[in-house]
Structure formats: C-alpha cells, structure tokens
Amino acid sequence: MPVLFRIKLIPLVLLLAVVFAFLLNWPVLLHFYDILTHLEHVKMGFAISIPFVLVAALNFVFMPFSIRFLLKPFFALLFVTGSMVSYSTLKYKVMFDQSMIQNIVETNPQEAHSYLNGSIILWLLLTGILPAILLFLIKIEYPAKWYKGITYRLLSMAASLLLIAGVAALYYQDYASVGRNNSTLNKEIIPANYVYSTVRYLQDTYFTTKEPFQTLGDDAKRVANKDKPTLMFLVIGETARSQNFSMNGYDRDTNAFTSQSGDVISFKDVHSCGTATAVSVPCMFSNMNRTEYNAKKATNSENFLDIVQKTGVSLLWKDNDGGCKGVCKRLPTIEIKPTDNPKLCNGETCFDEVMLENIDEEMAKMAGDKLVAFHIIGSHGPTYFQRYPAKQRHFMPECARSDIENCTQEQLVNTYDNTIRYTDYVVAQMIEKLKLYSNKYNTVLLYVSDHGESLGESGLYLHGTPYKLAPDQQTHIPMQVWMSPGFIADKHINMTCLKNNAAKNPYSHDNLFSSVLGIWDITTRDYHADSDLFRGCRS
Structure with missing residues (x-):
C-alpha cells in the first residue's frame, strides 16, 4: 500500500481530535455558538475556548485507542459512522440517544433505503470514506520502546486535562450555565453520543438478565353478544x-x-x-x-x-x-x-x-x-x-x-x-x-x-x-x-x-x-x- 506521508503517533491522535472537532462536530459547534448569540452577556475568552476544550476532550478520549493494529480500523469506522451521524444531526437535528439506536437497528432495508439521497452520499464520501482511506495511507511512527509509548500517551492525556482544568478555572460558571439550560449538548458530541448509546443498547438488549415472561389477563372473561358477533x-x-x-x-x-x-x-x-x-x-x-x-x-x-x-x-x-x-x-x-x-x-x-x-x-x-x-x-x-x-x-x-x-x-x-x-x-x-x-x-x-x-x-x-x-x-x-x-x-x-x-x-x-x-x-x-x-x- 502506498504511503501518503509519515507522522508520529501523538501528533496523529491530536490531528484526529482536531478533524473530528471541526469536521464531524460542526453541528454541535454551530449549536453552541447559536446559544451564545441569544445570551445577553458572553465573555470573549469563553467563546474562544469552546473548540479548544472540545479538541482536548477528544484527544483525551481517543488516546487509549491509539494501539498498534487497532488505531486505523477503529478510527476509520468512526469516520464512516460519525459522518452519517453528523449529516443527520446537521440536516434533521436528529439526536442519537439509546432509543434512536434501537430505531436504527430495527429499521428494515426498504426503510433504510428511503433515507439515501445524493446529499448524504456526497457528505459520506467527503467526511467519512475519504478520511478513512487517507488514514490507511499514513505511515504511523510508533515509539521504539513500549514504555515510551505509554509515557507519551499519558503525557498527552495529562496535557489535555490540564487545558480543560485551566479553562474550567476561568469559565466554569459559563459552561455550567449553558449546560444546565441546554441539556442536549452533551448528546450531540460525535462520536461519544452514538458510541455510548450503542454500548448501552447492546448491554441492555444482549448482556442483561431477561425479565421473566409475564402473562396478563389469565382471569379475563368477556360478555359476548348473543345476536351478532363483533368485528x-x-x-x-x-x-x-x-x-x-x-x-x-x-x-x-x-x-x-x-x-x-x-x-x-x-x-x-x-x-x-x-x-x-x-x-x-x-x-x-x-x-x-x-x-x-x-x-x-x-x-x-x-x-x-x-x-x-x-x-x-x-x-x-x-x-x-x-x-x-x-x-x-x-x-x-x-x-x-x-x-x-x-x-x-x-x-x-x-x-x-x-x-x-x-x-x-x-x-x-x-x-x-x-x-x-x-x-x-x-x-x-x-x-x-x-x-x-x-x-x-x-x-x-x-x-x-x-x-x-x-x-x-x-x-x-x-x-x-x-x-x-x-x-x-x-x-x-x-x-x-x-x-x-x-x-x-x-x-x-x-x-x-x-x-x-x-x-x-x-x-x-x-x-x-x-x-x-x-x-x-x-x-x-x-x-x-x-x-x-x-x-x-x-x-x-x-x-x-x-x-x-x-x-x-x-x-x-x-x-x-x-x-x-x-x-x-x-x-x-x-x-x-x-x-x-x-x-x-x-x-
């Protein structure tokens, strides 16, 4: 397979966080700034900090999945699925909670086909399939020693937490206020929203003890009309x-x-x-x-x-x-x-x-x-x-x-x-x-x-x-x-x-x-x- 370019592991994960933040999470950023436009007073630093916090949070979450042989297929899958979720969120304001995952799983092929159109196919190609292909064409340079790899990952995650903590120290009340009054924001962040909901759906559907079957109306009796039946x-x-x-x-x-x-x-x-x-x-x-x-x-x-x-x-x-x-x-x-x-x-x-x-x-x-x-x-x-x-x-x-x-x-x-x-x-x-x-x-x-x-x-x-x-x-x-x-x-x-x-x-x-x-x-x-x-x- 041809190599597009080489990149070290830690910068690559940060790059993935940036791409997910500004490409696939464009709907949540639009929603966030739309909320700010309706507030009477908004601190400039708070507004500027939002994408940085999102990138830092994604970098922190992505880092544990940066294992050799897992990274490329895992993030390629996230690009493709995240692209479809991003389109649905941007165009239809669909929210991917556990009920929505259930709807998707239970949708038949004919119904799913009705959602396909030129716009979603083009969006999927540009924001999902193309980035996934490019990811496979990148040569990732992993640290030579396993303990260095763990150290670098921990340092990157620590830096992300430090940035988030610094922003929180300055603007915690602003984030808390927006979060309290707009409870859907945390359900719009891709890929955390649909991955979490899918895991919950799978857990509740296949990995929990089934309820004992309950019969109803075992004592039921009916008074039927003797002259005419009912239809x-x-x-x-x-x-x-x-x-x-x-x-x-x-x-x-x-x-x-x-x-x-x-x-x-x-x-x-x-x-x-x-x-x-x-x-x-x-x-x-x-x-x-x-x-x-x-x-x-x-x-x-x-x-x-x-x-x-x-x-x-x-x-x-x-x-x-x-x-x-x-x-x-x-x-x-x-x-x-x-x-x-x-x-x-x-x-x-x-x-x-x-x-x-x-x-x-x-x-x-x-x-x-x-x-x-x-x-x-x-x-x-x-x-x-x-x-x-x-x-x-x-x-x-x-x-x-x-x-x-x-x-x-x-x-x-x-x-x-x-x-x-x-x-x-x-x-x-x-x-x-x-x-x-x-x-x-x-x-x-x-x-x-x-x-x-x-x-x-x-x-x-x-x-x-x-x-x-x-x-x-x-x-x-x-x-x-x-x-x-x-x-x-x-x-x-x-x-x-x-x-x-x-x-x-x-x-x-x-x-x-x-x-x-x-x-x-x-x-x-x-x-x-x-x-x-x-x-x-x-x-």
Whole structure:
C-alpha cells in the first residue's frame, strides 16, 4: 500500500481530535455558538475556548485507542459512522440517544433505503470514506520502546486535562450555565453520543438478565353478544400528527373522506407514548403508562391483544410498516411484502390500500368475534411522496425527493398533507368495508397514530427526539373512532357524550389498553376503569 506521508503517533491522535472537532462536530459547534448569540452577556475568552476544550476532550478520549493494529480500523469506522451521524444531526437535528439506536437497528432495508439521497452520499464520501482511506495511507511512527509509548500517551492525556482544568478555572460558571439550560449538548458530541448509546443498547438488549415472561389477563372473561358477533378494525397509523387533521381544526381538507363516512369521531387532544415506532407501538399495547414504560419488560410480557385473544376473539395482524415491534408475535400475522402486489407496490414499499386486498378471504378463515389490526405505513418519511398513488396528489407542488431539507416549506407540507389525506382515504375505505359487514356483525374501527412528525419547525425534521425535549408536533397525535348503529346499541354508547369528550378531554396511548378491553366487555384485574375512554359514555 502506498504511503501518503509519515507522522508520529501523538501528533496523529491530536490531528484526529482536531478533524473530528471541526469536521464531524460542526453541528454541535454551530449549536453552541447559536446559544451564545441569544445570551445577553458572553465573555470573549469563553467563546474562544469552546473548540479548544472540545479538541482536548477528544484527544483525551481517543488516546487509549491509539494501539498498534487497532488505531486505523477503529478510527476509520468512526469516520464512516460519525459522518452519517453528523449529516443527520446537521440536516434533521436528529439526536442519537439509546432509543434512536434501537430505531436504527430495527429499521428494515426498504426503510433504510428511503433515507439515501445524493446529499448524504456526497457528505459520506467527503467526511467519512475519504478520511478513512487517507488514514490507511499514513505511515504511523510508533515509539521504539513500549514504555515510551505509554509515557507519551499519558503525557498527552495529562496535557489535555490540564487545558480543560485551566479553562474550567476561568469559565466554569459559563459552561455550567449553558449546560444546565441546554441539556442536549452533551448528546450531540460525535462520536461519544452514538458510541455510548450503542454500548448501552447492546448491554441492555444482549448482556442483561431477561425479565421473566409475564402473562396478563389469565382471569379475563368477556360478555359476548348473543345476536351478532363483533368485528373490529384496529388501525395503527404511522407518523401522523394531529395538527394536520382538518377534523382537529387544520385549515386544509385532509379528512375529506372520513368526514363523509358519517359519525366518525376525532379525538383532538391525544399524545403518544414515544416519538418513534420502536417505543410507541410496544408501549401503546402494554399495560404500562408512558412514565413507567420499560422496553425489556414490554418485550417479555403479553399485551392487550393477547388478553382479547384469550377470551375467544379471533385475531389477525396485517403489517405494511416493517414489523409489529413484538406485539403480534403470538398472533396470526400477515406481513405485506413489496414484491407481492405490483399494482399497489413498487418493489420497495406498498400503498396502504394493499391492506384491504384479500381481506374478505382472510376474515372468512376467522371464527366468531373478530379483531383485525392493520399496521399501516401512513406518513412515514422522509420519502413522503412514495406513500400515496399519483391519483392522490391533491396538494401541489410536492417534494418528490428524500433530502426533504432541500425542498421548500410549501412543497414539504403539501407532500406530507397528501399522505394524511391518503391515509384518510384508506381509513374511509375500511369503514365502507365494515358497513358491508354490518348486517352480520356489530362493527367498529379505531384509528390511532404511533407518533407525530416535525416538518422543519425550529429546524427539526422527522421524529425520534427524546420525549422530554420533543416538540408538540412529534407527540400530539390523531385518534378516530367509527361505530356502526348495531355496535352503538349493543354497547349502549351515548354518542353525544363521546363527541363532547373527544373535543374537550385529554387522552394518550395510556388509555388504549383498558379502552380496548372495555369496549370488548372484558373483565380482568388488569383492566382499569379510570383509563377506559369509552366507559363514561356507556349507560
């Protein structure tokens, strides 16, 4: 292999720290100085010291990994992965905490491909792959004696600590003040943020004692209607936010179809359990509230679908969004493959109308009372334009690209609103299907999204921001319910009461567990009446 140039070990590690500080950590430096511009008084020395502290900290952290045979592959990997993290942070303000690592690990290839575009490929080549290649072309001169190598490393680390200590002595209060008021800064430093989060994820997932499996509703009993069985469609949306629903006050007619279906009730104040599918879906089906939710416990526990199934209801899960995140693993499941339906799929993704394909035949195989859960792809970004067919391009011009930050705000919102309107069309089609079955079944549809989405507000795009920092756009979600006259009569539901509650009362994913059990008239010690959003409107 040709040698580009020679460099001693200690200067090389310092050079790596400088490159990481000014190249890959450009987003955190921008954020830091943006914070300073909004402060009333800023010391010049404090502002100047920031990049020096960052370089010193990185030099200190990097030095233990400067071992022969480890250094080049280790830092080459950091360059490539750090480049992708840097791009996501700079363009979308994505924060790489443990939940985000979980989202990445659980993302399927089709979903991952939707994030690729010319901008990210060019960024990866220039800031990740090229530096990694250059690193392999450098001849590193290591100290001749092993003890000299250890000494030089310790001296370099000591110098870094001395610089940090000196800055702290002068500007500790300034750093402490900025840190207290901007708690995300320490989660933005590359590569510490994603390396730490990945280690935590791996530790919690593979190297900790598994929770004992917990069954729920072993005492469950259900009062079934003797005249007609019940048929329920449970629709789990993807990435829909409440503020873009015309039924919730949005000035565009994004609910053009369900508003014509009759008696569709929209709940205006509903909030999600998480800001990403990997958290929200298992959380909303679990018996835990958002504040007490534990992913390991949820993975090793039954959910409300298991309880409903225990009472004799036939269940089916249909998935068009890359997996059920574990909630359907004890249920009959149909996972839509993008290659199965050329009419509604393009080989990588499918329009949600595919959910109703073969539904009559599939339900015919189910006996008695039935619950069909649909996990739709909805408004999953960033390729919003791929979520609806050409005939549903209602709001124009659209953003027909994945690097959505390069579209105008008008194009981006138009495209997202088209996804909401198309989802509304699909839900309306499901309601029409249920109406066809209303002579044989008491029918009901419940739709709820898993989380919301940011569309450039405050510089944020997509979703996955830590919940305590997430904007309302990522947590305020839509929920709708439709009931047939037979279902309303059988459950003794006061629709006026339910409409009033939907307009005024706050709800969340925490209500879903007991509400579904309650609407099925299931009694169990795991049911909590105060969380059942239907209970107060049943006579």
